[in-house]
Amino acid sequence: MITPRCGRVRLVQSHRDRDRLLQPLGFRLAEHRLRLGGRPGLPGRAAAFGADLGVIAAWAALAAGVGWWGRRRQWRLSPGQADALALGALVAPTIVTFAAMEASARQATPGKLVIGLRVQSVDGSRLSLARALARNVVKLAPWQVAHTAVFRMAAGSEQRRWPVLAIGAQLAVMGSAATLLRDPRHRCWHDLIAGTRVVAFPSSSGAPARS
Numbered sequence: 217m218i219t220p221r222c223g224r225v226r227l228v229q230s231h232r233d234r235d236r237l238l239q240p241l242g243f244r245l246a247e248h249r250l251r252l253g254g255r256p257g258l259p260g261r262a263a264a265f266g267a268d269l270g271v272i273a274a275w276a277a278l279a280a281g282v283g284w285w286g287r288r289r290q291w292r293l294s295p296g297q298a299d300a301l302a303l304g305a306l307v308a309p310t311i312v313t314f315a316a317m318e319a320s321a322r323q324a325t326p327g328k329l330v331i332g333l334r335v336q337s338v339d340g341s342r343l344s345l346a347r348a349l350a351r352n353v354v355k356l357a358p359w360q361v362a363h364t365a366v367f368r369m370a371a372g373s374e375q376r377r378w379p380v381l382a383i384g385a386q387l388a389v390m391g392s393a394a395t396l397l398r399d400p401r402h403r404c405w406h407d408l409i410a411g412t413r414v415v416a417f418p419s420s421s422g423a424p425a426r427s
Contacts, residue, residue: 260331261396261404261414267327272310295367302363311356315348324417334417338401343412351410355392358385 293301314325323334323342335351337343343351365382368375392405401413 260333264325264327264331264333267330268325271326275309276306295371298367299364303360307356307360307363311349311352315345315352318351319343319345319348332417333414335412335414338411338413347410347412351406351412354409355406358388361385
């Protein structure tokens with residue numbers, strides 16, 4: 217029979233094993249951020265998003281390969297067409313995929329699974345697909361806004377609104393991160409708007425930790 221103390225020792229050991237696994241990737245995490253009942257702050261959330269970016273980058277590389285093939289065939293896209301293509305081939309699939317994962321039984325994107333985090337409603341319940349979609353639309357909107365601005369500037373547009381829009385998208389990301397640091401439950405803008413929170417879930421069984 218495993219006593220509570222023995223179970224705690226095993227849990228801490230699992231954290232150390234995970235840290236050693238992630239250390240080569242530069243994702244050294246403090247144990248207190250992943251303990252049962254812990255509130256994942258900026259380092260843990262940033263590490264999870266960094267891992268998710270790896271998934272996005274793989275898909276983006278495929279999209280870039282298609283774009284390169286198109287240029288070889290002398291495709292000519294207007295800035296608006298390029299923007300729509302980026303939305304339909306990259307941003308929208310990412311939003312739908314991540315939302316479906318967060319609304320699934322795992323309640324996490326690939327990066328969150330690696331770090332040991334889950335997304336849930338503020339009352340601790342599993343996210344509906346609609347709530348997960350709202351969360352990811354708000355989260356990734358600055359990405360699409362930046363695309364819109366960059367495509368116009370790359371086409372030679374000298375309108376001031378495009379640099380302002382690109383800078384505004386970056387400021388939105390930084391503002392969301394600053395909100396995470398100030399919020400008692402470490403929630404970003406997309407969490408506040410969608411009514412969600414990210415919690416530590418170090419065990420493969422049991423209920424998510426409440427923060």
